[in-house]
Amino acid sequence: MSFSDQAYDTNIYIKRSDCEFRKEYVKDVTYNVQYCLPKGDHYFGLVNIDLTLNKIPHSRLFLDFRGVSISGLTVNGTLVEEATCFRDHKIYLPSNLLLGDGQNNKISINVHNKYRKDGMGLHTFNDNQDNVRLQFINNIQAQYLYTQFEADYCHFVIPVFDQPDIKAKWTFSAVVPTEWNVVSNEAVDESASERMETALAAVKQSASIFGIDFASVGDVKVHTFHQSFKISTYLYAICAGPYEYQERVTEGFPKMRIYARRSLIKDCDFSEMFTVTQAGMKFYHDLFGKQYPFNKYDQIFTPEHSSGAMENVGCVTYNEIYLFRGEVPSLAKRQKFSNTNLHELAHMWFGNLVTMKWWNDLWLNESFATFMAYLCQTNAPELSYQKTSWVTFLPLKFWGISEDILSKTHPITCEINDTGEAETIFDGISYGKGASFLQIVYNLLGHDVVKQGLHAYFDKYQWQNTELKDFVGTLNEAYTQYGNEKLGKDFNFLEWCDSWLTTSGVNILEPQITYNADGSIRQLLVKQTNDLRGKNKLRAQMIDIALYDENFQPTFIRDYMISDKVELNDIDASHHVGKVTIINVNANDHAYAKIRYDQKSLDNFVASLYKVRDEVTRGQVWRNLWLLVVDRKISSLQYFDFVIQQISHESVDQIIQVALMNLTSLISLYLPTSEVLGKKRIMFETLKHLLQRSDIEPSTRVPIVDNLFGFASSPDHIKVCLDWLEIGAITSESGEEIFKLAQKHKQSIVKLVFPDPSFDLEFKNALLEKTLGDDKSDIAVNVRETCNASLPDTENKRKVWDSLIDHTTQDSIYKRGARMSGFYNWKQLDIVQPYFDEFYEILPTIYEKTPFKYVESFFYSLLPRMEIHDRHIVKLLQLKNATPDNQSNFASLLSEGTELILRQKLIREFAEKSFQEKL
Ligand SMILES: [Zn+2]
Known part of the structure; x- marks a missing residue:
């Protein structure tokens, strides 16, 4: 007899209180999983679990399992025939057995379940690209599986106690089609021939139980x-399919594939x-005092990965965006991938060897891996060839700040009551602000003290679960033992950590300067204030201040400690003689704060940023000006002018990439709507001319071309792009080839044509077919989806x-x-307008009926932001007020939406006003 769970399609989260209850009783768990993973959409098999109990629990103990059905549940040899034992994603164990x-x-337990298509649990994907080749041979289908178990999706596949602090050893056998590989x-x-036979017998029996x-x-x-080893359930992994591999075996390193x-x-x-990977293993071994702790290290690119990558023990999965499909990757792209590689590797120690007790300490897991990846990338001698600098860290820090200035901000370390709440904190605070905090700690205590602390931490807690106090406590012991002269006797490290970790919101640092008649400094004050959001307070942090002379030198x-007691900090600048043109109160980017400039510095930066040699400072200025737009200290039109002036001088491709991405959002969100098409036009012309200049580095052209097509909207610009598409390259005025278009650029051009009513459907389809050719890859499939969704056709839009x-x-x-990304278009306001209201009508149903991952994707992609109406703001507020307390993830989404729309409205109005004043 098999039992099914009526709640299979409902989202149910695992409660912290339940986990604490189970942890009190359950120990020494092992899982033995024997699954048949066939082609198609279902799988089945047998799970054997061994465990001991400290004592019999006062209420019923349960396993977590989100599956279609179970059968033959036995506890200590007795068959459980109670239909209600499997409900609401739980398998209840009878106490009397x-x-x-x-x-x-x-x-x-025998289980029967289905593969998923949302990146949670066991995801399935059919490779049509490969199937074209293979369908002639025996009708083989190239189907690929991979698992994503964080935060609590292990129980979407295996009945387990799905919580990080019940670590268990697990053994796994997979019965799969003969041509498949399996990685775990x-x-x-x-x-293990005996185990193989047992597994085969087990799955055969399981098949007959479920009538397969x-x-x-x-x-x-x-x-x-x-x-x-004994590891947490969220770190288990199964990948299966006709995956191929390369292997490296080097002495002193684990086997890698x-x-x-x-x-x-x-x-x-x-x-x-x-x-x-090997450079990272060496660097971390030295810094953490422990060799790579597991037996082997596989890295696997998995189709339709739900995030960037996942640090499963010895089996890291990556999103395929990191593959260089048909393009020569820019240095920036390679650096970015190396960074992800080093991030996942750092988790093998921090996260996998020592694991957080519960999701409230997720930030420590993520910020640690994030910060260590940058530290390694900028310091490991074997990686110096990639020339990475801390300029690549800026996006992380600004991700933190951009969420810290919203009302949904939270302390770095926060209360998490269930795994639904855990899902919402994979955010800018946990990754960006947390990593910036660790950067401050590192600069404050110094490399040697941090290293001593880390050695002690891994010695003491390996294979265990820890909480925040264990981590800061160990660092504090190292600090107390080895000290740090810069910090003085009165510095209390634990209290200082508290001031950062248990509060929220960002501080603002701004210089207040009095000049002498000759332009030298009479007095320099740095004022610290609190930004509006969060449980904010003044915080102590160490900054470097740079004073620039007339030659921008x-x-x-250095090392000035900002006070957490008073707003004004009196800085001794008496040693500095001569005229000062610019003051930067966050030189070397050691601080985490919103940085303001005095008017003179701001004017000089805006006019002559290119004269500043240091790339980190330039990167900061690009970012800080963006925050000034958000705070309505400068208008979006002023920012646009700044970009036009400076972009042609910038040589660092990461800075260009970020500047152009910001500009794309600026144009569609923050400029007065009447300015959108005109400014796109100017930007396209500017970038086209820039590309054609002979003194531009080839690597600089990559981010320019990557962003260029987003600015083409007028018929003549689209015509230029179509001409390039025809010959497969961007050409100079004289027709010389200056940049060979990659397939993704060609697809971007096709995507420009589809929403445009001035081309007929026949032309569009012919262009699409010609560009995609026989490409049946997932990317090509998604391009078709986007193109189709963007057609200017009322009936099609409805479909x-x-x-x-x-x-x-x-x-x-x-x-x-992919469909959502093509849905709205500036040229189709009349067609898409009805959906602005429909969006709000359907949103609660989407929340109720679909996984939260889809809710987020739907919300951010389709929240109407082209036109801002007060009735939409009211609608969002009404929805939020009607949201019950137990749907905090939905409430948080709604309040963020309200804030973003309100901000957009104010910035547009501010720009319009300053534009009128200028006239
Ligand atoms: Zn991570």
Whole structure:
């Protein structure tokens, strides 16, 4: 008899209180999972669990499992025939069958479940690209599976106690089609023939229990893995499919493999990945005092990955955006991937060897890995060839600030009551602000003290779960033992940490200067104030101040500790003689704060930023001016003028990339609507001329071309792009080829044509077919989706909308994402306008019926922001007021939406006003 869970399609989160209850009783858990993972959409198998209990719990103990059905649940040999034991994603264990006092309990369950298409649990993907080739051979389908188990999606696949602090060893056997590879946390145990036979027998029996004809699975092979170390459930991993790989075995390092699906294996830069990984292992070994703690290290590119990457023990999964599909990657793109590689690797120690007790300490996990990746990338000698500087850290810090200035901001360390809340804190505070905090700690205590602290931390807590106090406590011990003269006797490290971690909001630092008649400084004050949002307070942090002379040469005042008691800090600048043109109170970017400039410095930066040699300072200015727009200290039109003036002087491609991305949002969100098309036009012309200049570095052209097509909207500019598409390259005025277009650029040009009513459908379709050719890859599929969704056709728009709000659809979350990205268009205001109101009508249903990941994607992609109406703001507020307390993730989304729209309205009005004044 099998039991199914009526609540399979409902979102139910795991409560902290339940986890604390289970932790009190359960220990020494092992999972033995024997699954058949066939092609198609279902899988099945047997799970055996061993555990001991400290004592019999006062209420019923349960496993977590979000599955279609279970059967043959036995507890210590007794079959449980109680239909209600499986409900609401839980399998309840009868107390009368459990044994207490440390005796071994044996549980076994047959499960039947379906693959998912939303990147949670066991995700399935069909590679149409490969299928074209393979369908001629035996009708083979290239189907790929991978798991994503963080935060609590392990129980979407396996019945487990899905919480980080019940670590368990697990053994896994997979029965799969013969041509598949399977990758998991440990290596395959080739000698385990007995276990292979047992697994095969187990899945055959499981098939018959669920009425599945095992012969229909076809020819199979059994992969049996070595038992894992004791690790948390969110770190287990299963990847299966016809993945291919390359291997590197080097003395002193674990065995490493890099996997990708067959049609993309040619797009891996194996050599660079292995080099970066090994450099990271060496660097972290020295800094953490422990060698890489696991047996092997596989890295695998998985299709439709739900985030950037995931640090599963010994089996890191990556999003395929990191593959260089058909393009020569820019240095910036390679640096970015190396950074992700080093981030995931750092988790092997911090997160995997020592794990947070509960999700409230997620930030420490993420900010630690984030900060360490930058530290390694800028310091490991083997990586100096990538020339990474801290300019690449700026986006992280500003991600933190941009969320810290919203009312949804939260303390870095915050209360998390269930895994639904945990899902919402994979955000700018946990990654960006947390990492900036660790950067401040590192600069404050110094490399040696931090290193001593980390050695002690890993020595003491390896294989265990910890809380924040364990981490800061260990650092404090190192600080107390080795000291730091700069900080003086009165500095209390623990109190200082508290002032950063348990509060929220960002501080503002701004200089107040009195000049002498000759332009030298009479008095320099740095004023610290609190930004409006959060539980804010003044904070102590150490800053460097740069004073620039008339030739833009800086001199520095270093290591000044800003007071957390008074707003005004009197800085001794008496040693500085001569005229000062610019003051930067956050030189070297050590501080986490909104930085303001005095009017003279601001004018000089705006006019002559290119004269500043230091790239980190230039990167800061680009970012800080953006924040000045957000705070309405300068208008969006002024920012636009600044970009036009400075972009042609900038040589660092990361800075250009960010500047142009910001400009794209600035134009569509923050400029007065009447200015949008005109400013796009100017920007396209500016960038086109820039590309054609002979003195531009080839690497600088990459971010320019990547962003260029977003500015083409007038018929003559689209015509220019079509001409380039025809010859496959951007050309100079005289027709010389200056930049070869990658496939993604060609697709961007096609995407320009589809929403435009001046081209007919026949032309559009012919162009699409010609550009995509026989490309059946997921990217090509998504391009088709975007193009189709962007057609200026009322009836078609309705169809697309209906597919987006259909919660029963079988389309993957990614395909729907591609559709959403083409839905709104400036040229179709009359067609898309009705959906602005419909969006608010349907939103509560979307929240109720679809996974939160889709809700977020739907919300951010389709929140109407082209036109701002007061009735929309009212609607958002009404929805928020009607949201019950237990839907805090939805409430937080709604309040963020309200704030973003309100901000947009004010910035547009401010720009219009300053424009009128100028006239
Ligand atoms: Zn991470």
